[in-house]
Amino acid sequence: MKAIVARVALVLAGAVPLGAAAQPAAPSTASPAPQTASAADIAAERAFFAAEVKKAIAGKEKEPAETVFKNVQVMKGMPAERLLRAMEFGFGPALGVSCTHCHMPGKWESDEDPTKKIAREMMAMNRAINDQHLKKIEGLKGPNPAVSCTTCHRGQVKPATSMSPPQAR
Ligand code: HEC
Ligand code: HEC
Numbered sequence: 002m003k004a005i006v007a008r009v010a011l012v013l014a015g016a017v018p019l020g021a022a023a024q025p026a027a028p029s030t031a032s033p034a035p036q037t038a039s040a041a042d043i044a045a046e047r048a049f050f051a052a053e054v055k056k057a058i059a060g061k062e063k064e065p066a067e068t069v070f071k072n073v074q075v076m077k078g079m080p081a082e083r084l085l086r087a088m089e090f091g092f093g094p095a096l097g098v099s100c101t102h103c104h105m106p107g108k109w110e111s112d113e114d115p116t117k118k119i120a121r122e123m124m125a126m127n128r129a130i131n132d133q134h135l136k137k138i139e140g141l142k143g144p145n146p147a148v149s150c151t152t153c154h155r156g157q158v159k160p161a162t163s164m165s166p167p168q169a170r
Pocket of ligand 2: 092096116117119120123124127148149150151152153154158159160
């Protein structure tokens with residue numbers, strides 16, 4: 002944990018390229034086995050950044066996200082701390098990434114990163130599937146059938162399109 006915090010500090014200081022160690026090595030041998038060590042690294046980095054933001058909004062955790070943060074367009078109405086939890090325990094693990102995949106740390110409100118904009122459109126698509134399409138299908142067994150980021154992404158940036166083990170892409 003100490004090493005990770007030190008590395009994050011280096012990243013923040015600009016000494017190390019963003020996401021350098023957080024990116025799993027390119028899978029040239031296409032091993033489908035999850036890289037547990039690096040998954041733990043990524044989770045620790047997410048926790049580090051989430052804690053930073055939480056410190057910055059101390060006292061306002063329960064206020065609506067759009068009043069606490071600067072550029073909330075979709076996740077309006079939820080407490081600020083819930084938006085943060087969705088980032089750390091929803092988006093991050095669902096795609097297997099750290100915050101830096103969609104954000105420049107410290108410039109959380111910026112829409113500069115195209116990935117962040119894609120994530121907003123993904124939220125809209127996800128909602129449309131749940132509210133419009135799934136609701137129309139009769140005879141489903143679940144009381145409230147729904148898909149989430151995890152349903153498709155399963156811890157990967159690029160969802161699988163076949164049952165074969167993940168190939169180097
Ligand atoms: C898959 C992309 C993605 C990941 C990963 C991600 N975020 Fe976000 N984040 C977003 C999107 C999209 C929004 C805007 C939501 C909206 O408009 O309702 C956002 C908004 C935010 C905001 C509000 C900023 C503002 O002022 O408007 C904060 C703070 C934030 N994220 C922090 C984090 C932290 C901390 C992590 C890691 C633990 C993280 N995010 C991981 C996509 C991501
Ligand atoms: C119905 C399936 C599905 C759901 C649900 C879904 N996604 Fe995706 N997502 C995809 C597909 C397909 C791609 C395109 C992958 C590619 O590049 O071929 C994608 C791509 C993305 C990308 C761009 C990947 C990159 O290059 O970094 C982001 C970010 C993303 N999704 C975030 C989300 C988030 C956040 C959610 C939940 C709100 C979500 N997705 C829900 C199927 C889905």
